[in-house]
Amino acid sequence: xxITTAAETHDAVRAxxxxxxxxxxxxxxxxxxxxxxxxxxxxxxxVEYKQVTVDEVxxxxxxxxxxxxxxxxxxxQPKDWLLAIAERLETEQENFAALISFESGKLQPAARAEAxxxxxxxxxxxxxxxxxxxxxxxxxxETRLVRxxxxxxxxxxxxxxxxxxxxNKIGAALLAGNTVVCKPSPHTPLTALxxxxxxxxxxxxxxxxxxxxxxxxxxxxxxxxxxxxVTFTGxxxxxxxxxxxxAGTLKRVQLxxxxxxxxxxxxxxxxxxxxxxxxxxAFGSSGQACVAVKRIYAHRGITNEVVRRLADLARTALxxxxxxxxxxxxxxxxxxxxxxxxxxxxxxxxxxAVIAFEGSSTDQGGYFAQPTIVVGLDSGAPLVEEEQFSPxxxxxxxxxxxxxxxxxxxxxxxxGATVWTQDPATAQYLMEQLETGMVxxxxxxxxxxxxxxxxxxxxxxxxxxxxxxxxxxxxxKSVTFYSKxxxx
Numbered sequence: 001x002x003i004t005t006a007a008e009t010h011d012a013v014r015a016x017x018x019x020x021x022x023x024x025x026x027x028x029x030x031x032x033x034x035x036x037x038x039x040x041x042x043x044x045x046x047v048e049y050k051q052v053t054v055d056e057v058x059x060x061x062x063x064x065x066x067x068x069x070x071x072x073x074x075x076x077q078p079k080d081w082l083l084a085i086a087e088r089l090e091t092e093q094e095n096f097a098a099l100i101s102f103e104s105g106k107l108q109p110a111a112r113a114e115a116x117x118x119x120x121x122x123x124x125x126x127x128x129x130x131x132x133x134x135x136x137x138x139x140x141x142e143t144r145l146v147r148x149x150x151x152x153x154x155x156x157x158x159x160x161x162x163x164x165x166x167x168n169k170i171g172a173a174l175l176a177g178n179t180v181v182c183k184p185s186p187h188t189p190l191t192a193l194x195x196x197x198x199x200x201x202x203x204x205x206x207x208x209x210x211x212x213x214x215x216x217x218x219x220x221x222x223x224x225x226x227x228x229x230v231t232f233t234g235x236x237x238x239x240x241x242x243x244x245x246x247a248g249t250l251k252r253v254q255l256x257x258x259x260x261x262x263x264x265x266x267x268x269x270x271x272x273x274x275x276x277x278x279x280x281x282a283f284g285s286s287g288q289a290c291v292a293v294k295r296i297y298a299h300r301g302i303t304n305e306v307v308r309r310l311a312d313l314a315r316t317a318l319x320x321x322x323x324x325x326x327x328x329x330x331x332x333x334x335x336x337x338x339x340x341x342x343x344x345x346x347x348x349x350x351x352x353a354v355i356a357f358e359g360s361s362t363d364q365g366g367y368f369a370q371p372t373i374v375v376g377l378d379s380g381a382p383l384v385e386e387e388q389f390s391p392x393x394x395x396x397x398x399x400x401x402x403x404x405x406x407x408x409x410x411x412x413x414x415x416g417a418t419v420w421t422q423d424p425a426t427a428q429y430l431m432e433q434l435e436t437g438m439v440x441x442x443x444x445x446x447x448x449x450x451x452x453x454x455x456x457x458x459x460x461x462x463x464x465x466x467x468x469x470x471x472x473x474x475x476x477k478s479v480t481f482y483s484k485x486x487x488x
């Protein structure tokens with residue numbers, strides 16, 4: 001039955017958490033350190049659970065190490081495991097939607113979409129194969145590129161996609177023949193704990209380990225000599241700390257970090273089509289997505305009109321709980337985001353910015369905020385240069401193609417960008433010149449596990465998704481076979 005009210009969600013999440021546990025070496029473990037998850041959309045609702053210690057982190061790594069040795073020598077059936085997990089997860093989508101909404105604040109449609117996307121992702125990875133390429137061939141020899149597993153993968157996942165990011169990493173890692181130790185965000189542990197219970201009997205002991213810990217769990221995992229790769233999605237600061245920790249043993253790292261994605265809108269853009277799409281991309285998740293539009297560069301001739309239209313849409317936006325009728329925006333997940341939003345807004349005022357529309361906000365009972373539209377800032381202002389991860393959007397005018405290109409490329413982020421123009425030459429030029437890992441022309445990014453995802457500069461290292469994403473979890477060997485024919 002669908003879970004349709006806050007009370008039903010709270011009851012369901014508590015019941016699911018009581019049955020769940022950390023998965024270590026095939027066993028569900030209760031944990032030892034008391035912790036609480038409070039709904040960001042209703043601070044009167046909370047659920048208690050227990051975190052693991054660093055000793056239990058070490059136990060999980062050791063279990064994954066043993067399982068990897070067994071798998072590598074005896075083989076395994078990762079495709080069968082992934083399909084079995086997908087089938088079980090499919091029957092649990094309503095429960096996962098409740099968990100995701102409770103912990104992160106997502107509106108119910110978005111939470112259900114994430115649960116469905118996780119099922120799709122697992123089946124996608126199960127459909128892929130490790131490639132083996134012949135790169136040089138003659139009568140005397142043949143050289144191939146062969147992909148082999150790395151070993152133990154530490155997967156550290158974010159709060160804004162607590163289920164989808166976890167299965168994306170687990171799917172690719174397992175298909176490549178690795179074992180996994182997964183640590184979710186401390187803001188959204190309960191989704192991971194329920195997933196752990198569901199998969200415990202579907203894979204051999206130690207193949208998947210899932211544990212939720214405090215601030216010391218992540219560093220213990222990334223510094224471990226038993227871990228061969230760290231795949232992380234989250235903030236730039238934590239990503240840099242992981243890279244520094246991984247350097248001690250030269251672990252492989254895959255880092256999907258922050259984004260400050262620009263939308264570049266030229267004078268020939270169809271604003272009736274473009275502005276509503278940009279508004280939804282900026283505020284549909286209350287800015288809590290790495291590829292959310294976080295700054296708009298509008299040609300000076302249309303800037304006022306773009307701002308007016310955005311402000312009109314902002315006035316009608318309704319932040320709410322997962323069960324608020326007509327809600328168009330979720331609550332912010334953490335107090336830190338709520339406070340950063342207000343600091344950036346105050347800094348913008350001090351810089352002389354014009355607040356075209358300031359949305360109402362409150363932290364009473366939950367972290368809620370309408371969109372705020374800001375104009376009059378130049379490059380260098382924190383609101384323009386930083387990833388705010390909240391519903392506040394600067395609009396910056398530009399006069400020329402080279403001016404906007406320099407403004408975008410001067411920043412430290414380079415995840416994605418959207419370009420809105422009817423001129424193919426302009427689109428082609430920007431596609432080539434933008435220092436980003438992804439570019440979308442006259443449209444928005446669509447999640448697709450077959451398409452590589454990742455950024456440039458401080459937005460990360462490596463790619464997730466597609467063949468490139470699968471290769472990230474492998475060691476690529478060149479193997480040469482020589483002919484025994486002496487005449488060759």
